[in-house]
Amino acid sequence: xxxxxxxxxxxxxxxxxxxxxxxxxxxxxxxxxxxxREAQMTIAAVVCIVEREEANGRxxxxxAAAGAPFLSLFTANDVRAEHLRxxx
Numbered sequence: 001x002x003x004x005x006x007x008x009x010x011x012x013x014x015x016x017x018x019x020x021x022x023x024x025x026x027x028x029x030x031x032x033x034x035x036x037r038e039a040q041m042t043i044a045a046v047v048c049i050v051e052r053e054e055a056n057g058r059x060x061x062x063x064a065a066a067g068a069p070f071l072s073l074f075t076a077n078d079v080r081a082e083h084l085r086x087x088x
Contacts, residue, residue: 026055026060026061033046033061033064043065043068044068045065045068045069045070046061046062047071047073048071049072050075050076051072053075058070058072
């Protein structure tokens with residue numbers, strides 16, 4: 001089932017969490033935001049576990065989120081730095 005079709009099954013009062021493990025260019029996240037709006041859902045926030053910091057993904061998602069906060073738990077630089085720290 002396509003993500004947009006799956007979203008339409010949920011009534012507008014339901015909460016849906018569309019998780020993304022990482023953010024690259026943001027296309028799949030933007031598609032999920034658009035599908036959520038089509039299903040009359042309110043975007044409360046966009047949460048990403050690892051923001052890859054490339055391909056202009058964050059600005060594109062922030063624009064699509066239309067004011068909803070964008071939160072990333074880690075950046076790719078955070079992960080790289082911790083990996084290097086642990087290798088010492």
